[in-house]
Amino acid sequence: MKDPVDVLIIGAGASGAAVAWSLAETKMHILCLEQGGWMNPAEYPSTGRDWEAKFYGEWSSSPNVRGRPEDYPVNDDNSPIKVVNYNAVGGSTVMYTAHWPRLHPSDFKVKTLDGVADDWPIDYDALTPFFEENDRMMGTSGLSGDPLSPLTHPPMPQQPLGLSGAIIAKAMNKLGWHWWPSDTTVATMDYEGRARCINLGHCTPACAQGAKSSTDITYWPHAIRAGVELRTHCRVREITTDENGMASGVVYYDKDGVEQFQPAHVVIIACNGVGTPRLLLNSASSRFPNGLANSSGLVGKNLMFHPYAQIYGYVKEPTDSNRAPPTCLWSKEWYDTDPSRGFVRGYGVQFVRGAGPVFEAVVSEQKGILPWGEDHHRIFRKLNGHRLGFSAICEDLPEEHNRVTLDPVLKDSHGIAAPKIDYTISENSRKMMEHALARGREVLETAGATDICINSPIPWGGWHLLGTARMGTDPARSVVNEWGRTHDVKNLFIVDGSIFVTSGGVNPTSTIQALALYIADQMKQRLANLFD
Amino acid sequence: MSADTQLTRVQRDDLRTVAAMIVPASDAYKVPGADDPTIQADMLATLGRDTKLVAAALDHLARLAGRPLAELDAARRDAVAQEFRAAGGVPAATLVRVVLQCYYRDDRVLGSLGLEPRAPFPKGHVLPDGDWSLLDRVKARGGSLRRAP
Numbered sequence: 001m002k003d004p005v006d007v008l009i010i011g012a013g014a015s016g017a018a019v020a021w022s023l024a025e026t027k028m029h030i031l032c033l034e035q036g037g038w039m040n041p042a043e044y045p046s047t048g049r050d051w052e053a054k055f056y057g058e059w060s061s062s063p064n065v066r067g068r069p070e071d072y073p074v075n076d077d078n079s080p081i082k083v084v085n086y087n088a089v090g091g092s093t094v095m096y097t098a099h100w101p102r103l104h105p106s107d108f109k110v111k112t113l114d115g116v117a118d119d120w121p122i123d124y125d126a127l128t129p130f131f132e133e134n135d136r137m138m139g140t141s142g143l144s145g146d147p148l149s150p151l152t153h154p155p156m157p158q159q160p161l162g163l164s165g166a167i168i169a170k171a172m173n174k175l176g177w178h179w180w181p182s183d184t185t186v187a188t189m190d191y192e193g194r195a196r197c198i199n200l201g202h203c204t205p206a207c208a209q210g211a212k213s214s215t216d217i218t219y220w221p222h223a224i225r226a227g228v229e230l231r232t233h234c235r236v237r238e239i240t241t242d243e244n245g246m247a248s249g250v251v252y253y254d255k256d257g258v259e260q261f262q263p264a265h266v267v268i269i270a271c272n273g274v275g276t277p278r279l280l281l282n283s284a285s286s287r288f289p290n291g292l293a294n295s296s297g298l299v300g301k302n303l304m305f306h307p308y309a310q311i312y313g314y315v316k317e318p319t320d321s322n323r324a325p326p327t328c329l330w331s332k333e334w335y336d337t338d339p340s341r342g343f344v345r346g347y348g349v350q351f352v353r354g355a356g357p358v359f360e361a362v363v364s365e366q367k368g369i370l371p372w373g374e375d376h377h378r379i380f381r382k383l384n385g386h387r388l389g390f391s392a393i394c395e396d397l398p399e400e401h402n403r404v405t406l407d408p409v410l411k412d413s414h415g416i417a418a419p420k421i422d423y424t425i426s427e428n429s430r431k432m433m434e435h436a437l438a439r440g441r442e443v444l445e446t447a448g449a450t451d452i453c454i455n456s457p458i459p460w461g462g463w464h465l466l467g468t469a470r471m472g473t474d475p476a477r478s479v480v481n482e483w484g485r486t487h488d489v490k491n492l493f494i495v496d497g498s499i500f501v502t503s504g505g506v507n508p509t510s511t512i513q514a515l516a517l518y519i520a521d522q523m524k525q526r527l528a529n530l531f532d
Numbered sequence: 533m534s535a536d537t538q539l540t541r542v543q544r545d546d547l548r549t550v551a552a553m554i555v556p557a558s559d560a561y562k563v564p565g566a567d568d569p570t571i572q573a574d575m576l577a578t579l580g581r582d583t584k585l586v587a588a589a590l591d592h593l594a595r596l597a598g599r600p601l602a603e604l605d606a607a608r609r610d611a612v613a614q615e616f617r618a619a620g621g622v623p624a625a626t627l628v629r630v631v632l633q634c635y636y637r638d639d640r641v642l643g644s645l646g647l648e649p650r651a652p653f654p655k656g657h658v659l660p661d662g663d664w665s666l667l668d669r670v671k672a673r674g675g676s677l678r679r680a681p
Contacts, residue, residue, distance in 0.1 A: 050633075052637070105677060166666065365554075
C-alpha cells in the first residue's frame with residue numbers, strides 16, 4: 001500500500017496547476033494525478049507543413065475525433081454543442097485561443113440584478129487579488145483602462161492591431177460601438193522564460209514558440225520546483241471514502257494500466273465541468289449511492305457551455321489571415337442586460353483575424369461559397385486572406401435539464417463509464433444569439449464585407465464546461481460551499497469550472513484559475529480546522 | 533471491398549478524377565489541378581485515419597457513376613458529382629477536405645497565392661502594430677461597468 005499524501009489533486013490543467021502551485025508553500029506532500037502526459041512543443045502542428053491538416057485529426061479540439069489514449073470519449077449526440085477539450089499536463093490551456101477576459105462584478109449578482117439564476121456566494125472583490133496573481137503567473141498582455149471591463153494590469157503590452165484589427169476598429173468607430181484590445185495570454189515580449197510571440201498564427205492547437213501561456217510552461221515548473229509531485233498517464237477511476245464519510249483516496253490506473261490505490265488526507269478535483277461530475281458519479285458507493293457529494297442531486301446538472309454565435313465575411317482589403325494570433329479585439333457593447341432587447345443578460349464579442357488557406361478552402365466549400373471547377377481559383381483568391389469574424393460568447397443561464405450523466409454503454413480505454421451530455425439551447429440564449437448575429441452583420445457590412453456566413457451555434461464550440469457542481473451556501477441547492485469544499489465530504493474540494501454558479505459572457509479560464517487560487521488561499525487560512 | 537489502409541486502383545483513379553473536378557488546373561493562375569501526380573501522391577501518403585471514410589466516399593461515388601468516373605461524359609460526371617456532394621454526408625466531406633488540404637499545401641499552389649511554402653515555426657510572421665489612435669474615440673466615449681450591489 002502506498003503512503004498517504006497530504007493533498008491529492010486530480011487533473012493538471014488550468015485549475016489543478018494553479019491550486020498545486022499555491023498550496024506548495026505549505027510544504028505538505030502534494031501529489032497530482034494527470035491522465036495525460038507532458039507535451040513536446042517540437043511536435044506541435046505549427047512546426048510542420050501539414051499544420052492545418054492536423055487540426056482535422058490528431059490535433060482536433062474534439063476528444064472524440066482526436067482519440068488519443070489520453071482522451072476519454074464523450075457522448076454528446078444529444079447536444080447541438082459538442083464538447084471540446086485537451087488532456088495533458090496543461091489540460092485545455094494547451095489548446096485554447098488565449099483570450100483572457102474576466103467575469104464582471106455584475107456577473108456574481110445575476111439574481112439580484114436581473115432576477116434570474118442565482119447569485120454567487122462570493123463577489124468579484126473576493127477574487128480580485130487572485131485575478132492579479134494569476135495574470136502575473138500566466139503572463140498576460142493587454143491594455144489597461146477599458147471603460148467597459150474590470151480593471152486589469154497586464155504585465156505586457158497588447159498585441160498589434162494588425163490589418164484585421166484596424167478594419168474592425170474603423171467599423172466599430174463608425175457605428176459608435178465599444179471595442180478594446182483583448183487581454184490575452186500571448187506573450188508580446190520575453191516573459192518569465194517564455195519567448196515573445198512571433199505570429200505563428202496557428203495558436204489554438206498549442207504554441208511551438210511557447211509564447212502562448214499554458215500551465216505546463218507557467219505554473220507547473222514552479223510547482224514542481226517547490227516540491228509538488230506530478231504523476232502523468234494516471235487516470236483516476238473513483239474517489240473512495242471511509243466509514244466517517246471522508247475521502248480516503250483514489251483508485252487509478254497507472255501508465256501501465258495497472259490499478260492502484262493512492263490514499264490521501266485531502267482530495268481536490270480539477271477535471272473541468274464534464275470530467276468532474278463524471279468522476280463524482282463514478283464514485284458512487286453504498287454510502288453515496290447517487291454519486292459522491294451529491295446529496296443535493298445537482299452533480300452534473302446546470303451544465304453551461306456558452307453558445308457561440310459566429311458570423312464572418314470577406315473584405316476587399318487583405319486581413320491578417322493566419323499570420324497572427326486569431327483573436328485581437330473584444331467588445332463589451334452588449335454585455336449587460338437591456339430589457340429592450342427581449343432577453344436577459346448579454347454577450348461578449350471576440351473578433352477573429354482570419355484563417356489559413358486550408359481551413360478557408362475546406363470551410364468555404366462546405367458553406368457552398370467556394371465552387372468546384374473552373375471558377376474555384378478566382379473565388380478562392382477573393383476569400384483567402386480576406387476573412388473577418390465576429391464571435392459572440394452568449395451567457396448561458398443554468399438549467400437543470402442541461403446535464404452530464406454517465407453513459408450506460410460508452411466507456412473509455414480503461415472501462416470507465418464515459419460522460420453523456422444532454423443539452424438544449426434556451427429561448428433566452430436563442431434570442432441573444434439572433435441579436436448578436438444582427439449586430440455582427442452590421443459590423444461586417446460597415447467594414448465592407450460580403451459573402452457573409454453564419455455558424456450559430458459553433459457546433460464544435462463546447463470549450464467552456466461550467467456549472468455542474470455549483471457553489472453555494474445552501475447544501476440543498478449547491479455542491480460546494482463558498483470556498484470550494486463539498487458540502488457532503490469535508491476533505492473533498494472542487495476548483496474547476498464546474499463550481500461556476502452562472503457563466504457570464506466571456507471566456508472563463510481567467511476566472512477559473514482565480515477561483516482555484518482563492519480556494520487554495522482559503523484552505524491555507526483554515527489548515528488548523530479545515531474539516532470542521 | 534476496400535482495404536482499411538489503402539485505396540484500390542479503381543478508387544485511386546476515381547479520386548484523381550474527382551480531385552480534378554474540385555480543383556482543375558488553371559493556365560490563368562499557373563497552378564496544377566488537384567489531380568497533379570505530386571498532390572495525388574501526398575494525398576495517398578497521408579490519408580491515415582481518413583482512409584476508411586475516403587474509401588467509403590469513393591465507393592459511394594462509384595455506385596452513383598456505375599462505371600469509372602473518368603469514362604462518363606462531362607454532363608453526367610457533373611450530375612454525379614452534385615448528387616455525391618449533396619447526399620454524401622461525412623464521407624464526402626472528408627474526401628473533399630483531404631483533396632483541399634493537400635492541394636493548399638503544395639509549393640506551387642502556395643506560391644501562386646503569394647504565400648511562402650513553409651511551416652509557420654520558426655520564422656513566424658510580421659504583424660503591423662497599426663494605428664492605435666483609432667482607440668481615442670472609444671476612450672472619449674467612456675462608459676462604466678454595471679454596478680454590483
